[in-house]
Amino acid sequence: MSTKYIGEMVKNAAGRFVPVEVNGEQQIPFQGVGKYRPSGRRYGPPLVSCADFPADGNKLVSNLKEALIKAGLKDGMTISTHHHFRNGDLIANQIFDIAHELGVKNLRWFPSASFPCHEPLIKYLEDGTINRIEGSMNGALGRFASEGRMKGVGVLRSHGGRYQAVQDGEVQIDIAVIAAPTADAFGNANGVDGAAACGLLGFALADSQFAHKVIVVTDNLVPFPCIPWQIQGNYVDFTVKVDKVGDPEKIVSGTTAVTKSPDRLLIAELTAQFCEEAELIYDGFSYQAGAGGTSLSIGIYFDEILKRKNWKARFVRAGSNQYPVKMLEEGRVDYILDGQTFDLEGVRSMRENPNHVNTSPFTSYNYHGKGNFASMVDVVILGATEVDVNFNANVVTHSDGVLLHGIGGWQNCLFGKTVILPVPLFRDRIPVIIDEVTTLCGPGELIDVIVTERGIAINPRRTDLLEKLKDSKLPIKTIEQLKEEAEAICGKPAKPEFEDEVIAIVKWVDGTVLDSIRKVKK
Amino acid sequence: MNINDKAFAGNRGDKVRSDCYVELELKHSGGLEILIKSKVMAMFGSEIEQLVKQFADFYNIKNATILMEDSGALPFVQAARLEAAYKSLTSDSRPFIFKTPTQQNLATSYEKSRISRLYLPGNYPSLMINAGLHQPDGIILDLEDAVAPAKKFEASFLVRNALLWLDFYGAEKMVRINQVPRGLDDLEHIVGYGVNLILVPKCESADQILLVNQQIDKLKKERNSLQEIWLMPIIESALGVVKAYEIATSAENIVAMAIGLEDYTADLGTRRTEDGKESFFARSQVVNACRAAGIQPIDSVFSDVNDMEGLARNVQNSKALGFDGMGCIHPRQIKVIHENFAPEIAEIEKAKKIVNAFIEASEKGLGVVSLGSKMIDAPVVKRAQKVIDQALSIGLIEADWRKEFCN
Numbered sequence: 001m002s003t004k005y006i007g008e009m010v011k012n013a014a015g016r017f018v019p020v021e022v023n024g025e026q027q028i029p030f031q032g033v034g035k036y037r038p039s040g041r042r043y044g045p046p047l048v049s050c051a052d053f054p055a056d057g058n059k060l061v062s063n064l065k066e067a068l069i070k071a072g073l074k075d076g077m078t079i080s081t082h083h084h085f086r087n088g089d090l091i092a093n094q095i096f097d098i099a100h101e102l103g104v105k106n107l108r109w110f111p112s113a114s115f116p117c118h119e120p121l122i123k124y125l126e127d128g129t130i131n132r133i134e135g136s137m138n139g140a141l142g143r144f145a146s147e148g149r150m151k152g153v154g155v156l157r158s159h160g161g162r163y164q165a166v167q168d169g170e171v172q173i174d175i176a177v178i179a180a181p182t183a184d185a186f187g188n189a190n191g192v193d194g195a196a197a198c199g200l201l202g203f204a205l206a207d208s209q210f211a212h213k214v215i216v217v218t219d220n221l222v223p224f225p226c227i228p229w230q231i232q233g234n235y236v237d238f239t240v241k242v243d244k245v246g247d248p249e250k251i252v253s254g255t256t257a258v259t260k261s262p263d264r265l266l267i268a269e270l271t272a273q274f275c276e277e278a279e280l281i282y283d284g285f286s287y288q289a290g291a292g293g294t295s296l297s298i299g300i301y302f303d304e305i306l307k308r309k310n311w312k313a314r315f316v317r318a319g320s321n322q323y324p325v326k327m328l329e330e331g332r333v334d335y336i337l338d339g340q341t342f343d344l345e346g347v348r349s350m351r352e353n354p355n356h357v358n359t360s361p362f363t364s365y366n367y368h369g370k371g372n373f374a375s376m377v378d379v380v381i382l383g384a385t386e387v388d389v390n391f392n393a394n395v396v397t398h399s400d401g402v403l404l405h406g407i408g409g410w411q412n413c414l415f416g417k418t419v420i421l422p423v424p425l426f427r428d429r430i431p432v433i434i435d436e437v438t439t440l441c442g443p444g445e446l447i448d449v450i451v452t453e454r455g456i457a458i459n460p461r462r463t464d465l466l467e468k469l470k471d472s473k474l475p476i477k478t479i480e481q482l483k484e485e486a487e488a489i490c491g492k493p494a495k496p497e498f499e500d501e502v503i504a505i506v507k508w509v510d511g512t513v514l515d516s517i518r519k520v521k522k
Numbered sequence: 523m524n525i526n527d528k529a530f531a532g533n534r535g536d537k538v539r540s541d542c543y544v545e546l547e548l549k550h551s552g553g554l555e556i557l558i559k560s561k562v563m564a565m566f567g568s569e570i571e572q573l574v575k576q577f578a579d580f581y582n583i584k585n586a587t588i589l590m591e592d593s594g595a596l597p598f599v600q601a602a603r604l605e606a607a608y609k610s611l612t613s614d615s616r617p618f619i620f621k622t623p624t625q626q627n628l629a630t631s632y633e634k635s636r637i638s639r640l641y642l643p644g645n646y647p648s649l650m651i652n653a654g655l656h657q658p659d660g661i662i663l664d665l666e667d668a669v670a671p672a673k674k675f676e677a678s679f680l681v682r683n684a685l686l687w688l689d690f691y692g693a694e695k696m697v698r699i700n701q702v703p704r705g706l707d708d709l710e711h712i713v714g715y716g717v718n719l720i721l722v723p724k725c726e727s728a729d730q731i732l733l734v735n736q737q738i739d740k741l742k743k744e745r746n747s748l749q750e751i752w753l754m755p756i757i758e759s760a761l762g763v764v765k766a767y768e769i770a771t772s773a774e775n776i777v778a779m780a781i782g783l784e785d786y787t788a789d790l791g792t793r794r795t796e797d798g799k800e801s802f803f804a805r806s807q808v809v810n811a812c813r814a815a816g817i818q819p820i821d822s823v824f825s826d827v828n829d830m831e832g833l834a835r836n837v838q839n840s841k842a843l844g845f846d847g848m849g850c851i852h853p854r855q856i857k858v859i860h861e862n863f864a865p866e867i868a869e870i871e872k873a874k875k876i877v878n879a880f881i882e883a884s885e886k887g888l889g890v891v892s893l894g895s896k897m898i899d900a901p902v903v904k905r906a907q908k909v910i911d912q913a914l915s916i917g918l919i920e921a922d923w924r925k926e927f928c929n
Contacts, residue, residue, distance in 0.1 A: 262853035263652045400564035428540050428594025428648075429562050453655050488624075489596065489651075489689075493565035520564075 009502075009516075014392075016440055018513040022153050022505055023108075023132065030512040033443055038368055038510070043169025045212050057186040057224055059239045064091070064217060065098045067238040068175065071213035073099060076106045076131075077174035080211060082203040083113035084179070084191055084340070088250030091179040091217055091242075093120050100129045108152070110171060111135040112162060112203035113406050117250070125150050134171065135162070136396075136406015137504070145503050146402045148519035154403075154504030156396055156517075159203065159339070160365025160372065160412035161509050166206040168368060170511055176207035176214045178231055179245050183218035187236025188229035191341075191358075192351040194220030196246035199320070199341025199350050201230045202360035208235040219245040230358060256321040256343045258300065259293030263424065263453055268294050270474065271381065271422045271451045272301030278468050280379050280418050281305055287379040288317035288413055291342040294422050295381050299323050302379075306332050317364070317377050317413075320346035320356065328356060337373065339364060339409060365412035367509040372412070380416030384423055386437045389479050391444030391459050393421060394437040396506060399430050401438055401496035401520045403504060411509050414446040418465070425452040431486035431493055433457075433479060438496060440515040441506055450479060457482050497521040529610040531676040532603035534591045540648035542595040546607040549585040554578055560592035573597055573620060577604045580618055597621075598687035599647045599680065606676035623686040623716070629750055630694045630718045632777050633904065635659055635912060636754075636818055637847040638859045639696060643668035645677035650684050654691030656853035662696040665708050666723050674700070678711040685715040694718045696754075702730040709737045714745035718752060719777070724785065725755035726762045728772035735773050752777040754820065758785035763804045766811035778818035780849065781808045784825075796832065798839065809844040823849040830858055837862035860916050865909045870918060873909035876902060878927045 009017045012029035020027055028036065053059065061067045073079075079099075081092040092111060099107060105128050109121070113136040122144050124130045132152025137145050145154050157165055165171040180189035181196040191198045196219065208214055208231050216231065217240045226233075259265060271294075275281050281302065289299040299316075300323055306313060313333040316324045320338045322345035327333045329349070336356045341347050349356045364373055384393040385405065395410050397403050413419070423432045433450065448465065450457045455477035458465045469476055477485075498518035508514040527548045534543035542560075556574050560567060574588055592600065597620065605618040639660035642649050646668075653661050663681040665674060685695055697712045698721035699705035705722065712720070722734055731753065738751055753776045755769050762769070763786070770779050783801050787793050792800045805821065812819035821840040824833045833855055840848055841863050848859050865873070875893055880903045883891045891898040913919045 260854075262656055265854065266652075266655060400562075429566060429596055430594065453652055491566060491569050491597065493562075494568065496564045 012513065014440055014443060014514060016515045018505060018516050019502055022155065022502075022513075027505070028512045030508050030514045033445060036510045036512050038168060042167050043172065043210060045210055057184075057233070059187055059233075059236060060185045061238050061240060064094055064177075064215070064240050064242065065101075067215045067240050068095065068098055069102070070238060071175045071215060073102065073104055073175060075104055076108075077104075078108040078110050078172060080110040080173045080176045080207045081112070082178060082201070082207070083111060083115065084198040084201055084203060085196060085246035085251045086198075087115040087117045088196070088247035089115065089117055089179065090244060090246055091177060092118055095177055096121055096124045096129055100124055100127070105129060106131045109133050109135070110173060112159065113408065114138055114141050116140065136408070137403055138405060142403035142405070146517070146520050148499065148501050148503050150503065153502060154517075155507060156407055156504055157507045158365065158407045158411035158509055159361040159409045160367055160374070161407070161507050161511065163206045163361040163366040164368045164509065164511055165507070166210045167366065168511060173207055173211035174213065176204065176211035178204045178208065178214065178216045180216050180218045180231065181245065182220045182222055182226055183216050183231075183239060184222055184224040184226040184233065185239050186224050187214070187216045187231070187233030187239050188224070188226040189216050189218065189231040189233075190226060190228050191230060192228065192347060193222075194218070196220075196244075196248055196251055197347045197351075198246070198251050199347045200338060200358035202339060202358055204231060205360040205362055208232065213237045215240060217242055217245060219243060252341060252347060253343050255345065256291050256296060256323070258296055261293060264294045265297055266453050267422045267424065267451055268297035268301055270453070270456060271298050271420060272305065274420070274449065274451060274456055274469070274474055275302070275379055276305055277472050277474065278418075278465050281311075283309070283311040284314045285378045286313060286315045286317065286376065287381070288377050288416060289381040290319040290383075291321050292383060295383070296321070296323065298381050298422065303327050303332060317373075318346075320349065322346070325349040325356070328353065337364065361409075361412075365409055365509075367412075368511075374412045375415040375417075377413070377416040378418065380413045380419045382410055382413055382419060382421055384421050384432070387421060387423065387433050387447070387450055387479075388437045388444070389433070389435060389483055391447040391450070391479065392437045392440050393442045393444070393447055394439045395441045397439040397517060399434070399438055399493060399496065401498055401518070403517055407441060407506070411442055414442050418448050418462075419446060420449040420451060421447060422451040425454045425482060425486045426490050429490045431483070431490050433483045433486050434493065435483070439506060439517055450482070452482060454485055455482050527611060529607040531606035531610070534593065538593045540594050540596065540599065540651060542590055542592040542600050542603050544591075544603040544607045545587075545589040546604070546611065547587040548583065548611055549587065552585050554584065555587045557587070557589045558592065559590070560594075562592065562594050569597070570600065573600055574604065576620055577601065577608075577618060580620075581608055581612075581614060581616075583608070595647060596651065598683040602679040602683040603676065606679045609679070610675060617682065619686070624689070628718075630752070632752070633908065634694060634777075635847075635908060635915075636694070636778055636820065637863045637912070638856045639820075639847065639849050640693075640853060640856065641668065641698070641823065641849055641851050644681045644697075645669050645673045647680060647684075650688055653853065654689060654693045656856050657691070658693050658850065658853070658856045659847070660694035660696045660719065661690055662698050662721060662849075664698045666698050666700050666705075678708055682711040682715050685712060685717055696721060698723055698756075699734075702733055706733060706737045709734070709741060713738050713741035713751065714747035714749070716749070718750075720751060720753055721780070722753060722755045723782065724758045724762070725769055726759055727765060728768050731755060731769060731772040731776065735775065751775065754778045754780055756780045756782045757804070757808055758782035759789045760786070762786075763807050766808050767814055770811045770815035770817055776815070776817055778820050778846070779808060779812050779815075780820035781805055781822050783822035796836075805843055805845070813844065818846040819844060821845040821848040823851050824855065825851065827852040827854065830854070833858050834862050863912075864916055864918060865912055869909055870913045873906035873913075874919075874923060874927075876906035877910050878924055880906075881924070
């Protein structure tokens with residue numbers, strides 16, 4: 001039976017048509033940034049008593065299959081996993097192999113993100129073991145969903161939105177499987193030690209707190225206590241020891257390499273110059289820059305500016321890697337607030353340095369909390385597949401309409417004080433700046449500056465930045481000028497054609513529905 | 523069917539970007555069959571098909587199978603690949619000008635600054651598209667060593683189309699042709715299409731320059747082109763070094779002469795070292811010949827694109843020897859070259875005074891420029907202006923530098 005029933009569609013506050021019911025659940029259309037207020041109480045998993053758990057703290061069961069059976073795996077359940085191991089994850093596929101073997105059907109897979117290594121799960125999406133993915137769908141999984149082949153409707157959430165959905169009870173996790181580089185038999189776990197060390201386990205925090213059953217799987221079992229306990233065993237039902245939990249080479253790279261692409265370096269340089277001229281960089285400022293080619297280079301240029309001025313950043317929000325670590329160790333930043341670690345230097349630093357702090361989507365991104373630090377970051381550097389003339393941006397689909405990326409922390413970071421998207425004006429022949437984004441992921445009112453190799457556009461709402469840069473030698477243009485320049489070079493792209501069928505929805509950070517993604521026409 | 527009725531051009535494969543591959547089979551019957559595969563199909567499928575049809579119309583191709591496998595190529599690239607495939611099957615010489623050229627044929631001056639010139643392989647569109655944004659003084663579309671022999675034919679069409687439709691963002695448009703006599707054929711594809719300067723490689727005699735100029739003049743006349751075309755011979759052999767002055771003075775349109783050290787050291791039977799002792803004589807000889815001829819001496823490229831410190835040392839050395847500029851093979855080298863060729867503070871201060879005096883004199887309508895008790899000749903003013911331009915271009919002085927002379 002297919003649950004992919006789409007009834008009524010309504011126009012939300014962003015002017016996008018979204019379904020009012022998805023996978024049998026009522027949805028709230030996007031109401032505008034900061035408009036929707038939740039009510040009621042946080043979701044709570046059932047109460048338990050420690051009397052029902054071994055007093056010696058040994059929760060080990062013989063294997064993952066036994067753990068899943070003991071956790072009550074059955075049809076229609078929600079199973080969560082996490083992407084700390086990125087493309088080196090070995091556990092998620094095993095879970096569904098076991099489910100398939102047991103004849104369990106109609107599962108909802110709720111990963112914090114999926115990777116190309118999860119492509120083998122397509123067969124379970126086809127045979128009904130898995131009904132749908134609620135989480136990022138990249139590469140082959142994205143294409144599969146875009147062709148309308150997934151039985152249920154996909155739901156894309158940001159990292160913060162995932163925490164919010166779990167906390168609010170919008171998604172109730174039946175079984176969370178937390179793959180951990182190091183753990184004890186009680187279930188305490190961390191990401192800083194062991195062969196599969198990945199730094200931190202923040203994406204699994206919500207799952208440990210709110211799932212009905214929690215299984216910790218590790219290949220590095222240490223005697224109690226496993227310190228630091230990034231995941232606390234008091235939330236954990238079962239522990240499992242396996243031979244290998246992840247593929248180290250695919251988890252973190254030995255070192256992150258700076259881009260050699262002259263075009264990306266040019267964009268990075270323009271971005272850094274812009275930030276300096278706009279006085280966004282000051283003694284004690286903070287920024288977020290990821291580990292992608294351009295972002296990494298921007299971080300390095302920022303560091304050069306700090307060095308030159310003899311300034312210090314208060315904190316760097318990361319995606320950590322060797323470059324912020326170097327800044328931390330050389331005293332040009334006080335703290336790294338780390339969401340995930342991209343290389344071995346990042347892992348080492350997190351293990352050794354108390355000022356390299358592991359964060360979770362709760363502390364950094366959760367919109368239904370009493371604040372989060374995403375909005376305290378001075379400069380936020382993000383990517384996009386498309387940006388439109390109203391500064392709206394897309395990160396999940398390509399201009400041909402195919403779902404190819406997850407949202408990650410992208411939406412959450414839009415709340416930073418100045419949000420800058422350094423993007424090429426076009427990729428091959430595909431303009432990045434267009435009339436209207438294919439899929440809306442971020443409302444333009446939150447996006448301040450677009451930096452391309454052919455010019456910089458400032459959102460007209462940011463009159464302060466326009467004023468500061470009015471005599472600048474930087475190539476400041478309007479976003480319409482940039483769009484026209486792209487079209488003069490590439491031609492005007494035709495819009496992709498879609499069927500009516502909605503294959504996935506994009507949630508906003510508050511759980512409302514921001515946009516729908518439709519099946520691509522063959 | 524004749525095997526010669528089928529031709530290929532361009533590149534395909536997973537790693538190919540901004541390029542396309544064309545397979546053209548001319549037939550005697552059966553009409554026109556067009557097959558298009560493109561990774562930008564959803565956005566540009568119909569535009570691509572339109573271009574292919576326009577191409578078939580233009581050459582009156584009625585019966586053929588045309589396969590276009592596109593990896594996100596811009597139209598000028600697609601047009602070049604289509605034309606190259608067709609031209610390898612026919613003797614039709616008409617260029618496929620598929621739309622009005624977007625670029626004006628901008629003239630450049632004899633004494634224009636040529637500190638950096640960026641080499642780009644002539645058959646590699648993805649490197650061409652953004653090259654001008656990195657602000658080299660010149661961009662060289664290379665038809666010689668950077669193009670594999672089997673690809674030289676198709677490269678000539680791509681280079682021509684780049685001259686016509688690619689924005690060089692103010693950089694001088696340069697082409698390195700093949701060694702004469704082969705290079706004479708290359709001129710067919712570049713003269714009259716907006717090229718500013720032609721590099722003549724492995725130059726060993728004044729005769730080679732004369733041959734190049736004869737062909738240029740002939741083509742300019744045929745094409746009613748008035749655009750000035752400058753030459754930059756490249757000295758790359760022991761004989762070339764010996765004949766440096768003869769070559770430098772062989773034609774009026776020679777604005778600069780370069781040295782190519784990879785080939786030169788091979789010719790000597792030695793190899794390039796970092797301190798460059800082996801080429802000291804040749805480099806000095808070229809500088810001397812250029813200065814004697816009143817043209818710009820230009821140094822060889824520095825080939826380690828990762829070693830920016832080595833490049834900086836190399837440039838300083840080059841400047842000290844008397845060179846005015848240097849080639850580069852990666853956009854990242856451009857800034858380092860400009861910074862290290864930059865005039866020194868004292869040089870700039872002197873130039874400011876001279877240029878200021880010149881401007882004041884012209885404002886007052888004076889024919890003679892003097893600074894203190896000294897008369898200043900026109901070439902001195904020109905050289906000072908160049909120093910100012912250079913200092914401005916790398917931000918050593920502000921556009922309103924004359925403010926300090928106002929009171």
